[in-house]
Amino acid sequence: MNIISLEGKEDTPKVILDKDNGVFEISGRSLPEDAREFYRPIIEWLQEYASNPNPETVFNFKLEYFNTASSKLLLDVLQTLEGIPNAKVIWYHFEDDEDMEEAGKEFEDMVDVEFEFRILAD
Amino acid sequence: MKYVFDLHKTMLAHNLILVYEGEFTQEITKSILAMAERNMDAIGESSGVKRKVFNVMVECLQNIVKHAEDLNEKGEDGLRNNAIFLLGKSVSQYLITSGNPVRNEVIESISSKIDQVNALDKDGLKQLYKEVIKKGEISEKGGAGLGFIDMARKSGQKLEYSFEPINDEFSFFSLQITVPRED
Numbered sequence: 445m446n447i448i449s450l451e452g453k454e455d456t457p458k459v460i461l462d463k464d465n466g467v468f469e470i471s472g473r474s475l476p477e478d479a480r481e482f483y484r485p486i487i488e489w490l491q492e493y494a495s496n497p498n499p500e501t502v503f504n505f506k507l508e509y510f511n512t513a514s515s516k517l518l519l520d521v522l523q524t525l526e527g528i529p530n531a532k533v534i535w536y537h538f539e540d541d542e543d544m545e546e547a548g549k550e551f552e553d554m555v556d557v558e559f560e561f562r563i564l565a566d
Numbered sequence: 567m568k569y570v571f572d573l574h575k576t577m578l579a580h581n582l583i584l585v586y587e588g589e590f591t592q593e594i595t596k597s598i599l600a601m602a603e604r605n606m607d608a609i610g611e612s613s614g615v616k617r618k619v620f621n622v623m624v625e626c627l628q629n630i631v632k633h634a635e636d637l638n639e640k641g642e643d644g645l646r647n648n649a650i651f652l653l654g655k656s657v658s659q660y661l662i663t664s665g666n667p668v669r670n671e672v673i674e675s676i677s678s679k680i681d682q683v684n685a686l687d688k689d690g691l692k693q694l695y696k697e698v699i700k701k702g703e704i705s706e707k708g709g710a711g712l713g714f715i716d717m718a719r720k721s722g723q724k725l726e727y728s729f730e731p732i733n734d735e736f737s738f739f740s741l742q743i744t745v746p747r748e749d
Contacts, residue, residue, distance in 0.1 A: 454596050454600075455592070455596055475624050475628070477592035477631070479704070480704050509617070509620065509621065509624075511624050511625065511628060512625060512709075512712035512713050512715075512716045513628070513704065513709060513712075515699060515712065516699055516702060516704060516712070517704075519699055519700075519702070520702075538613070540613060540614055541613075541614075541617060543617065543618075543621075543719075543720060550692070550695070550696065553696075554696065554699070554700065
């Protein structure tokens, strides 16, 4: 599969989706002007990946901030992981960022995927 | 040129640290956010308060980008998407305020959305957030219908708003969110 590698910008997150090296990660800030358009290729990639996944998939979310339009699309991203065996989400948040931790817990409630919570170092 | 001095005095009197009036775009949004962040960094604002202010500002600014109506449909007088954004800071709180023209026929739906949000407590807001996100519709304008809910959740405060009539077609919608500075 091709690799998706997007550089992080002021308003869009860094994204790496690399099946061969087993790297799945979204980090930084997500407040794009058109969240649907930004996440479309990511969701399509994951849907394709889901049809022939690695034996194990660990997806790192290291988000500092996301807007409400992105939250809906992040739910869509997480839902693509639901059918994948041995898929796991590691949800990072700054130690003092209770809102980001709670956002992760809410996603955990809404999707059928294992979550682990970790502290994001400065 | 007295208006310059008057405007300066008004800003001081209302503790305004940032005012932008004009067309709103994603690029302008990013610039306003960067200025507010620099300002908060410069005074050593706590990271928790900074994040909440940033959060509320994004939803507020992106609301304007998506929903500000053209007062002049042809945009000939430079009135296209003209709106105002204000950031105020006092000892105890930040005040995030926006104002933009809307069509009179949307007043009722905006009011009822904000009233619904204001009637809910913390758990009620969480439930509503989950319901709306699960329904999962992104509007034509790219909104998820979660903006007001998120502003109320992040600020922990009620949203204040008003509509001032402009003419038969439009009213001026003002929205104000308070973010307390004590975490």
